[in-house]
Amino acid sequence: MTLLWKMRFILKDYWKQYLLAFISLQTVAALNQIPPWLIGWVVDQISHDSLQGVELAKTVAAIFAIALTIYGLRYVWRSLLFGASVDLVRAQRDKLFAHFTKMSPDFYQRHTTGDLMAHATNDLNAVEESAGSGIMTLVDSFIAGFTVLFAMVFAVNGTLTLMILIPFPILIWASSRYGILMHERFGEAQATFSALNEEARETVSGIRAVRAHQLNERQLKNFYEQSRKTVRANRRVAQVDALFIPSVQIFFGFAFVIALIGGAWFIENGVMTIGMLTTFTLYLGQLLSPMMQFGWQFSVFQRGSASWSRLEKLFNQEPSVKDVPDAVSVPQNKDLNVHVETFAYPDAEALALKDIYLNVPEGSFVGITGRTGSGKSSVFRLILREFNLEANSHISMGGTALNQIQLKSLRQQLAWVPQEPMLFSGTIASNIAFSKPSATRDEIEAAAKLAAIHDEVMAFKDGYETVLGEQGINLSGGQKQRVAFARALLSDASILLLDDAFSALDMKTEATILKNLTAYHNKKTVLLITQRLPELIHADHIVVMDEGRITEQGNHRYLTENEGWYAKIFQQQARTLHIDNLEAAA
């Protein structure tokens, strides 16, 4: 019930549908009281032998008309009420998805994909059930229950109504007990089932290990034991589950017995007629479903409430990076200035970056290098504004701090290529045109040629229309990197952020791409993270990082003359790669 209160702001958008549904429900409940009454009347007429043919025909016609009306109204309220719950969930799912797209990387560090997906499906389904059949049952069991009781009291006999109600508190108490027990035991059964699933998964996914180490018997034994546990837990569920219907039968039986015996006594005393007793027992039958549903809706709301709380927790999280109120668009001048005194990732103690001061003039080619874990990618992540900077630090573009620039506008200027390229299901063409859906085929092909992937794409049967599976599974690592690179080249961004984007390429392809890039970079700023120093020979400026700091910087000539780490590594790499000739050739 608290769930409804919590969801009131969302439910209120649908109040018209709900209200109309409730009115229809109430009308149905009221109309439902008429046929038993008419039948009772006919029974009385028959028992007095005073039934007229015309009256009978009228009665039958009335019952039939009522039945049709009820059918229509039932259709209406179901359509309205369940329709509202579907609309509600659809809207919430859209909202959740939009919320996801706004969240910053720290959010995705806290929540796994599977967990977030469960929110958007399982949890929303539970909410749909609460908003649909949950509310329906709740309202219906109240409306129908009270309407029937009302009819019993006023159309038949108040005392008898009170008498038949005696068993019901016990029934309600018992069914809520069963509900709790059921919840517990079902939870246990689910747990054993998950464990069984895990046993099977372990064996199937590790089938090679199982065979290599001859573990058949061990796995069989474990699976057997877990399966036995599942059987035991399910039997415990069955023991409670099987109680439910017989209990309802017994208590309703009691109510019927009370109705008949009590009714006999009232008829004896002339308070009631036999027709009224018939009406009464028919009403009693109508009480059955509201009573049974009443217990059921508790568990629905319980589930819905748990799910809604989980969803609220997500909705309540604000993206940590967002536009400030008076954010401006990107300035004309695209010079980048990085001034980071310290930076640590959220929830991390160690500093990721310290004293990073860097100028990247518009149109320049800046290389960043250093060992794995030296903080190169962190610099990119800050330029991409994935995280907020501390007060002592700022990154600006054309003199405007990045956090004063609208995110959308900033991102339009940045084309980022991560080391692990992310491709999406769809065609190769749509993946390249990801950041510029309006691109023509010629533009796409031009970008692909620059990224040295065109020939390979054309070799596929469907060329650019080749459909990639989820995560682009049917391309090799190097092909994926080049598609991602083509995507960046095609975008209108003025700054390319290439994060070790050519690591999976062989040296020849890499050289081609670098050559294309050098020819191309006149127009755009290029920031290139790499572990292969020869890629940086033509860079305007090179930054060497280690443990989150800049240890050396300058252009290639300066650094090689400087006799530092760069010079040493470059020589070694050049020697192994025989780069002397390459440099001469370039």
Next chain:
Amino acid sequence: MASKMSKLKQFSGLTHLLTYSKPYAKGFITAFVLLMVATGFEMASPWVMKIILDDYIAAGSTDIHALAMMGAALTMTYVCSALFQYIQSIIFQKNSLEVIHDIRQKVFRHMLTLPMKYFDGEPTGRLVSRLTNDSQVLHQMFVGVIPAILRGVFKLVGIFIALALLDWNLMLLMLVIIPILLGSMRMYQKLSHPVVHGIRARLADINTSLNESLLGMRIIQATNYENKLCCDFGAKNQEWSELRRKEINVNSLLLMPFGHLVQTAALAGIVAWFGWRSGFTMVEVGTIYAFINYLARFFDPFRQIAMQLSNLQQSLVASERVFEVLEEKPEKHEQVKVEDTPVQAGQLEFRNVTLSYDGKNRALDDVSFSVKPGQFTAIVGHSGSGKSSIINLMMRFYKHQEGQILIDDRPLDNMDEDALRQSLGLVFQEPYIFTGSIADNISLGNSSVSRDVLKAASKKVHADRFIQRLPGNYDHQPGTAGQSLSTGERQLLSFARTIAHNPRILLLDEATANIDGETEQYIKDALITLREGRTTIAVAHRLSTIQDADQILVMDKGKITQRGTHAELLGEQGHYRDLYLSQQAEEVMQGNESVIGSEPVAA
């Protein structure tokens, strides 16, 4: 034709189920008998009411004692019906759970005998689902569908018998309802089937799109793709909601509300019938009452059967999936004579071996090489070049089509599988950690591996160091798939496992993952320890680890394209040299002194 076939197949699912139920026939029969008794009592109560109405109330009897007796009898019918139903339900559930358990065991056991190809063909999730989810659906069928249908049929028969006893003619009239209800059910199935399928497909779409978007959120945001994405997602969501609404409408049109309509119409019919009859004969009020009461019960089983029909459909599909596993042929090696003597010297030879997984493409194409006892052979090449296939064949995970594989000059095919695998120590690229303690994971249930042996083994490969730091040391439970261990630690643990079992031949599938510096050094050390005195075949990704190999095989597209020692291969133009140079550049960057130390041989 196709539907006929699938119907037949579904039917075979049912017969399968019957076969597995046979051992529990006694229990099931008891449950059926009890169900019949319970239904009998349930049917008796309106009849008792009729007697009370006609003989006592309508007759104006004042015999309170007799009335109380009838009241007690009526109570009895309710109590007995409930009681028998409860007992029946418990017995039924108990036996059906046993049947499901048996089926699960059988399927699992059978699955373990299936060839590796079977496991390659399907994603793990789907196979696991056959063992668990699908068998759970079977369980639902047992405890939900079958009893509901049986109870429904029993009830309907009981009701019609009672109606016939009350008024033979009216009972015949009531039969008209059956085709109406059946027709509506048929129509419902026809209308709802495509809608339900559509909903499922849309949900799958929504899931796919969620998964992809969440995984790629950083790039999506970086490219300002959010709005377009939200639109796409919204469109899918919209389609889903429209279908859901359609489903709701179909349900409201044909399910509950329609049943109620027919019920009330039938009620009107009964009133008309008795009203008309009362004009010329004597009509007992109790009969009318009982008729109405039976009629109310008449729709319940129908509703339940209708509801269970869609479940039945699902269960049949599920049972098909479960029993399909049993139809798969287990792996069979035609063996001339089985020799269960383990590998002695550890000499290995591949003679013109050809392997194809799918019968079309060759994973290994005419591969020949030999390895002397104690020698170290490394295999390098692109992914998909056939490196792992060599290990797969040695482990007898697959059967090659042509050529011969010899161990100690004996054909591999003639060896007993267990003896063979005992002699081979396979170290996986991604070490597999089983649920259980660290000690269990080293000994793997082999009683010859005592605590001392496994401790000594762990010390040898530097695994002891991190194990000592774990809570509970060797009794530590690393959780599902070794969650609490780092990649490097899992690696070392699998080395300890291998050393403890002391295999003659070591098959090494080198890890590609990056491991932190300190552990990396331990792993390198441990690998040397592992190789000591063993014939070793290593699938290598990092050439720095195989420079001291006695022989390096370079593979491409299933063929061996180059072979020789590190020095020899560096001396020739080719794939090995390219690969080495580009890796060298990166190793240099990471400051791997050991690599920098070894000068490449000039061309």
